[in-house]
Amino acid sequence: MRRGSWALLAVLLAAGCGGDDEPAEAPAVLAIEATEPGPGRYRLVVPESVEAGVVELRLRNSGRERHEVQLLRLDDDHTVEEALRVVSAEDGKIPDWFHAAGGVGATAPGALARATVELEEGRYHLVDTGSGEGERSFAQGGAVAALTVTEGDGSGELPEAAGEIEMQDYGFEATGLRPGVNTLTLRNTGNELHHTVVVPIAGDASIEAVRGFLTSDEPPSGRPPVDFRTATATAVLDGGLAQVAQLDLKAGRYAFVCFITDRAGGPPHVEKGMLAEVLVPTES
Ligand SMILES: [Cu+2]
The missing domain is CATH 2.60.40.420 (Cupredoxins -  blue copper proteins)
Structure with a gap:
């Protein structure tokens, strides 16, 4: 089908739908x-x-x-x-x-x-x-x-979103991610404050290598298993809050990490296990 007919279809759908709805x-x-x-x-x-x-x-x-x-x-x-x-x-x-x-x-x-x-x-x-x-x-x-x-x-x-990142005490559940600009619901279902730092995993590094790199006091040796130059992060949300935001992703493996601490203090949440490997699949 030519592009033009998709555009025409969109116009027809817009004209035909929702006429009675506010x-x-x-x-x-x-x-x-x-x-x-x-x-x-x-x-x-x-x-x-x-x-x-x-x-x-x-x-x-x-x-x-x-x-x-x-x-x-x-x-x-x-x-x-x-x-x-x-x-x-x-x-x-x-x-x-x-x-x-x-x-x-x-x-x-x-x-x-x-x-x-x-x-x-x-x-x-x-x-x-x-x-x-x-x-x-x-x-x-x-x-x-x-x-x-x-x-x-x-x-x-909040508007409907095609995907979601749920932040928990202490972990992530991500659904519906795809390459390109994603419109996502970010939902903190925990009690503590959280954000999602999105970092590409380098090469074939394992998530355990990423965990070691992010939680060790030792200076890193060799090539880092994550690439912070191209990292991005969502804003921080109190427990129980949600928002919708855009996230530009490429196909590949990412580490989702939270560096926020509990209200009572203590280590950043990555040290409490708030680290997940997330795959953005190539579009089929
Ligand atoms: Cu957190």
């Missing part, structure tokens, strides 16, 4: 721009408020580095400076007033990335926890923005 309510859109106003200076530009409910985040990266956005909801009067100290703390403790509410993963310069989150009412901050080649995170360089989520009717649901 159009699905589109989620509110929160436009975010990551900018670099000067050397070592970073900004996130975002509206001051949005209504509670399902919100589509659209991150436009106007800078030259890869940028990402993590949403944090802070209870009481806790400040974003305190929150950034939690993120970089050595002891790994995560206080009860600190909530990770998802966000947009690392986005290439010039690109527009989307993610959909469910936001409850509260005081939020957007922070860019990436750091490029630098020592300081972009958030420490100024990429921080406050966001008030106001009372809303809480309506709407």
Whole structure:
């Protein structure tokens, strides 16, 4: 069949379906721009408020580095400076007033990335926890923005996604992954905070070699079994939360890893077994 007839078919289906149904309510859109106003200076530009409910985040990266956005909801009067100290703390403790509410993963310069989150009412901050080649995170360089989520009717649901990554205490279940840009539900069904760091496994290295590499204090010898240059990561989610995000994958073997700690502190979750080998099959 020629391409043209597929396009025609799509038009016919669109015209023929759903005539009697109300159009699905589109989620509110929160436009975010990551900018670099000067050397070592970073900004996130975002509206001051949005209504509670399902919100589509659209991150436009106007800078030259890869940028990402993590949403944090802070209870009481806790400040974003305190929150950034939690993120970089050595002891790994995560206080009860600190909530990770998802966000947009690392986005290439010039690109527009989307993610959909469910936001409850509260005081939020957007922070860019990436750091490029630098020592300081972009958030420490100024990429921080406050966001008030106001009372809303809480309506709407996360959009349907073709695949899912479930994060548990302490493991991953991935379904429906394919080569290309995947739209995925990211679901934290555990009690602790989790994210998914997606790292290609090098060559025919075993997942046990990856585990040894990631959990050993010894300096690595020889070729690393994973390639962090092409790694990507999802935003962090509190236990019980879900979001939809895009993940660009190639066919092949990946290690899914979580480096977050328990709220009580302790080792990163990879040391509690939160590491999985995931195969993205070649499209049949
Ligand atoms: Cu975790």
